[in-house]
Amino acid sequence: MKLNNTDMKNLGLTEEYIQESKLYKDLFVGRVSSQSKNLYKVITEDGEIAAEISGKFHYSVKELSEYPAVGDFVMVDRTDNSQGNGIIHHTLTRKSVFARKVAGSREDIQIVATNIDTVFICMSLNNDFNLRRLERYLSIAWDSGAIPVIVLTKSDLCKEIEARLNEISSIAIGVDVLVTTSAFYEGYQSLKKYLTNGKTVAFIGSSGVGKSTLINCLLGQIVLDTNGIRTDDKGRHTTTRRELIMLPNSGVVIDTPGMRELGIISADLMKSFSDIDELAYDCKFNDCTHKNEPNCAVQKAIKDGVLSIERLESYWKLKKETKYEGLNSKMIEKEKINDMFHGMGGMKNARKFIKEQNRKKRR
Structure with missing residues (x-):
């Protein structure tokens, strides 16, 4: 990606990040656009550079999730590669994180993308359509701190769109649902209202649902590789790594590899299953x-x-996966707060956080 005199505000650089970056002298702020093994691409005010993390940074990392990820704002020692690769010294505070459990692992977390404003949960209207998988995506998306939007792709291949929308309405409470196709110009225009200067939208979904094709349509040119439909009507997966792309005056999009299996680490079940949560208030027992x-x-x-x-069975399954089985809404929230502050001052900071949240509610 060739960039000169980058519009850093369009890239998502806010005043909060600018103020935080001032804590690090003689370093420059940039945003991670892609990663390949130990080498990163970082967009700076003077263009995109190759960079690697410093030895001190590497030594201080205790978990995989602490390494820089696509979408992170980082502090680097240069803005061009004329004197070699840049060195990443710090990662700035993440405002949102879309993460999943690493396949075959009990504990390791894979950061899919960070600092996202909107998550486009892409699901095609052909054989990929799966309500239970959509519930998983919604649970993680709400928990990430970003706003989920359901993007139904390949509408030109579906003859039962109204029926599909009725099914989704029963589980996607409070979530915008967009019906799209890349087959003609008007088929993807509804996405554009979410793409504005300074905002970041991540495209998430299973392999072959058409994420890269939609991004190419929005860019008006073929930037990402795509493949056609397989004989089983599911499409071929092309994207092999996460990639951040700037849209002219329209913010940033992040393309991600397909994720048919989505291991859950943490989930916001109160938002993704708010219908069950509301019904539960009328149960005889609080711990029903x-x-x-x-x-x-x-x-x-x-x-x-x-x-x-x-x-309901999907709700039980997700509660079990997230270790919230047997807990009611208040218990789940307490458990999440405890996890959030584990190793960060423990209950003292947790109580301070709860007090601050209650103060805001009273305003």
Whole structure:
């Protein structure tokens, strides 16, 4: 990517990041656009450079999630490569993080992208359509700190769009749903209202749903490789790594590899399953598991046809994966706060955080 005199504000550089960057003397702020093994590409005010992390940075890292990731704002020692690769010394505070559990691992976290404003959860309207997978994506997206938007792709290949939308409306509570196709110009114009100066949008979804094709359409040129539809109607996966791309005066998009398996580390079930959470207020017991307890409002909703058993089973499954099984909403929130402040002053900081949140609510 050849950039000169980069518009750093369009890149997402806010006043908060500018102030934080001033803490590091003789260094320059940049944003990570891609990573290949130990080598990063970083966009600076003078263009894109190759960079690697400093020895001190590498030595201080305790977990994989602490390494720079695509979307991170970092402090580097130069803005061009005329004297060799740049050196990354610090990562600035992340305002949002979309992460998943590393395949085959119990604990390791893979950072998919950071500092995202909007997550486009892409799902094609052909054989890729899967409500249970969509619930997983929504749970992680809400937890990331970004705003999820469902982007249904390849509408030209679907004859049951209205039925699909009705199915999604039952699980995507409070989430915008866009129907798109790259087959003609008007088919992807609805995405543009989310692409504005200084904002970052990440395209997330399974392999072959058409993320890269949509980005090429928005760019007006072929920047990302794409492949055609396979004989099983699922499309071929092309993107092999995360990549950040600037749109002229329209912010930033991040393309990500397809993720058919999405291991959950943390999830916001209160937002992604707010319908179950609201029903639970009418249960007889505060710690109702919605299984065998008497006067369970959730089970009554299932009998009345208001809620599907498949959705409740998905809720149970995600609670189990996130280690929230058996916990009610207040307990889950307390558990998340404890995890957030583990190793950061413990309960003292947790109480301070809760007090601050309650103060804001009273305003």
